[in-house]
Amino acid sequence: MNFDFDAETEDMRDMVVRFARRELDPPRDFASLDDDGADFRRRWRLAGKQGLVGTTVPDEHGGSGLDAVAAAAAMEALGYGCSDTGFAFSVAAHLFAGVMPVVEFGTEAQKKEWLPALASGEAIAAHAVTEPEAGSDALRLRTRARRQGDTYVLNGTKCFTTNAPVADLFVVQAATAPEGGFFGLTTFLVRAGTPGLTVGRPYDKVGLRGSPTADVHLEDCVVPAESVLGTEGSGAGVFSASMKWERTCLFAAYLGAMRRVLESTVEHARQREQFGTPIGGFQAVSHRIVDMLGRYEAARLLLYRAAQALADGTADEIGPALAKVAVSEAAVQLGLDAVQLRGALGVLDGEAELLLRDALPARIFSGTNEIQKNNVARALGLGARRPRRRR
Ligand SMILES: Cc1cc2nc3c(=O)[nH]c(=O)nc-3n(C[C@H](O)[C@H](O)[C@H](O)COP(=O)(O)OP(=O)(O)OC[C@H]3O[C@@H](n4cnc5c(N)ncnc54)[C@H](O)[C@@H]3O)c2cc1C
Incomplete structure (x- = not known):
C-alpha cells in the first residue's frame, strides 16, 4: 500500500493548481454570461491547452492517457486551484460521462471523429x-x-x-x-x-x-x-461504465474544494479573536475542525481506493458508490461547518457558502446517495423479497 503520488503526478498537480488560480478564478455564473457562452468556451479552450479536458483519452487520440488515479489527482488539483467548482464539474462531466464512453465503447471511426477534438478543448461533450x-x-x-x-x-x-x-x-x-x-x-x-x-x-x-x-x-x-x-x-452497460468513472473521478474535484475551504477555515480560526483569544482555542471550534478533517480524509481514502480499482480493472459496484456517498456527504457537512465557524461572515458571499451550495447537488447527481446505498445493499445480497402469494 502506497499513499503517495509519484513525482510526475505531483508536478502535474502543481501545474494544474497554478493554471487554475491564474486563469479560472474567480467563479462565474453561467446564467449571467452572454447566451453563446463565449467566456465559458474561452476558459474551456485554455483548460484544453493544459490537457485538462482530455486526461483519460489515450495518447494516440490526442489525450494524456492517464489512468483513473492520475485523472482523479488532476481533478482534485482543479477543484483545489479553481474556486469555480461549477467549471470543474463541467470538465469532469464532459470527461467521465461524455468522453469515456467513446474511449471505452467507440469504434475506431467514432474515436477518430470525436476524441482529438474532445481532448483538445475544441469540442465539449454532454x-x-x-x-x-x-x-x-x-x-x-x-x-x-x-x-x-x-x-x-x-x-x-x-x-x-x-x-x-x-x-x-x-x-x-x-x-x-x-x-x-x-x-x-x-x-x-x-x-x-x-x-x-x-x-x-x-x-x-x-x-x-x-x-x-x-x-x-x-x-x-x-x-x-x-x-x-x-x-x-x-446502453445500460455504457451508462453503468461511465457512472463508475463519474462516481470516482468526478468527485475528486470536491476533495480539492474541501481542502481549500478547510485550509481557509483553519486560518480563520487562528486569526479571529473573541474573548481575548483566537476562536480556534475553544474546544467547540477546534473539535469541529478536527471532525471536518477526519471526514475529508476518510472520503479521500475511499475515493482513491475506488480510483485504484478502476485503474487496475477490478472496480465493482461498491467502491465507486461508497466513494460518491462519502465525498458528497462530507462536502455538504464541511460546507455547513465552514459557514458556522465564520459566524456572520459565513452567510456573506464567500467560499464557505459557495462550497455548501456547490455540494448540495453532489448528493443528487450521478445517482442519488439513496440509490447508491440501494446498489451497495443489492451487491451485499440484501434485496427485498417479494411477498409470497397466499394459496
Ligand atoms: C447539478 C446536476 C447535474 C446533473 N447532470 C446530469 C447530466 O449531465 N445528465 C443526466 O442525465 N442527468 C443529470 N442530472 C440528473 C441526475 O442524474 C438526477 O437528478 C438523479 O438521477 C435523480 O433523479 P431525480 O432528480 O429525478 O430524483 P428522483 O428520482 O425523483 O428522486 C427523488 C428522491 O426520491 C429518492 N428515491 C427515488 N427512488 C428511490 C428508491 N428506489 N429508493 C430510495 N430512494 C429513492 C431519491 O433518492 C431522491 O431523494 C444532474 C442533476 C443535477 C442536480
Whole structure:
C-alpha cells in the first residue's frame, strides 16, 4: 500500500493548481454570461491547452492517457486551484460521462471523429440520460429510438443535462426496446446542430452556477445507424461504465474544494479573536475542525481506493458508490461547518457558502446517495423479497 503520488503526478498537480488560480478564478455564473457562452468556451479552450479536458483519452487520440488515479489527482488539483467548482464539474462531466464512453465503447471511426477534438478543448461533450419522468429509475426512459433503414429516429425530452448549452456532442440514451429493461436501451452519439435536436435555456441553479445545464429536446431527430455507441441494447452497460468513472473521478474535484475551504477555515480560526483569544482555542471550534478533517480524509481514502480499482480493472459496484456517498456527504457537512465557524461572515458571499451550495447537488447527481446505498445493499445480497402469494 502506497499513499503517495509519484513525482510526475505531483508536478502535474502543481501545474494544474497554478493554471487554475491564474486563469479560472474567480467563479462565474453561467446564467449571467452572454447566451453563446463565449467566456465559458474561452476558459474551456485554455483548460484544453493544459490537457485538462482530455486526461483519460489515450495518447494516440490526442489525450494524456492517464489512468483513473492520475485523472482523479488532476481533478482534485482543479477543484483545489479553481474556486469555480461549477467549471470543474463541467470538465469532469464532459470527461467521465461524455468522453469515456467513446474511449471505452467507440469504434475506431467514432474515436477518430470525436476524441482529438474532445481532448483538445475544441469540442465539449454532454451525457443526456435523465428525463422529467425518469430520474432514479433511469432504465425506464421515454425517449425512443426507432430504426428506419440505415438511420434511427429519436424522440423525447432530456432534462438536467450538464453542458447542454455549450455541447458539441450529445451522448444520448434512448429506448430501442421499451419493454426490454436493462437490454432495452441504446446509446447514440448525436452532433449538436443535428436537425430535430434543440437545447432549452440554461437553468438558474442554487449551486454549481458556473456549470451550464439545460433540457434537450429530440423531435424526429434522424441519426445514421453508425451513431450507435457500442451495440443496440448495450446502453445500460455504457451508462453503468461511465457512472463508475463519474462516481470516482468526478468527485475528486470536491476533495480539492474541501481542502481549500478547510485550509481557509483553519486560518480563520487562528486569526479571529473573541474573548481575548483566537476562536480556534475553544474546544467547540477546534473539535469541529478536527471532525471536518477526519471526514475529508476518510472520503479521500475511499475515493482513491475506488480510483485504484478502476485503474487496475477490478472496480465493482461498491467502491465507486461508497466513494460518491462519502465525498458528497462530507462536502455538504464541511460546507455547513465552514459557514458556522465564520459566524456572520459565513452567510456573506464567500467560499464557505459557495462550497455548501456547490455540494448540495453532489448528493443528487450521478445517482442519488439513496440509490447508491440501494446498489451497495443489492451487491451485499440484501434485496427485498417479494411477498409470497397466499394459496
Ligand atoms: C447539478 C446536476 C447535474 C446533473 N447532470 C446530469 C447530466 O449531465 N445528465 C443526466 O442525465 N442527468 C443529470 N442530472 C440528473 C441526475 O442524474 C438526477 O437528478 C438523479 O438521477 C435523480 O433523479 P431525480 O432528480 O429525478 O430524483 P428522483 O428520482 O425523483 O428522486 C427523488 C428522491 O426520491 C429518492 N428515491 C427515488 N427512488 C428511490 C428508491 N428506489 N429508493 C430510495 N430512494 C429513492 C431519491 O433518492 C431522491 O431523494 C444532474 C442533476 C443535477 C442536480
